[in-house]
Amino acid sequence: MTTWNFRVILNREPTDEEIIALYDAGLDDCSVAGGREGDMHLMCTREADNLLDAIASVLIEVRTVPGLWAVGVGQGDGVTLGDAARRHGGRTQASLRQLASGQRGPGGFPRPVIEADNISIYSWAEVSDWLRVKMGDDIPAVPRDIALADAAVKLACRARAAHQETRVRHLVGVA
Known part of the structure; x- marks a missing residue:
């Protein structure tokens, strides 16, 4: 297994009780960070076979806390x-x-x-x-999986806002 580091942006700042619930849900390898409105996120260090699996497992655990969800992954592509x-x-x-x-x-x-x-x-x-x-520029690689996960999370948020989650799941082939 590989250890992956990434950021998951939350829809809002979690309460103290929600932070405990996140930890209890398995997010003991993530910390809540941010300060200004709209910039609340989890900094995660997760072991998994690949980056998408690591991100998906965090997103699933975030969804177990009512009222919290991811609105992005990474710094935005x-x-x-x-x-x-x-x-x-x-x-x-x-x-x-x-x-x-x-x-x-x-x-x-x-x-x-x-x-x-x-x-x-x-x-x-x-x-x-x-x-x-x-x-030949000397700049760090940006894992494309971060961009893919960010796009998926943003699509899920748009589907939720339009009350179209079921139709969008069908559209992308997820039953």
């Missing part, structure tokens, strides 16, 4: 080119814009996952991987 430049630390937004448009570099920059008006949102996992592999 969606980034603008400006966000990507800040996370990278060694490239400017203008440099990334030139790479994305094909004006510079080898081409094949990841396509945006969302385009609306004048804003493009990219997957940080895809962009950082491309920069590391194609450009």
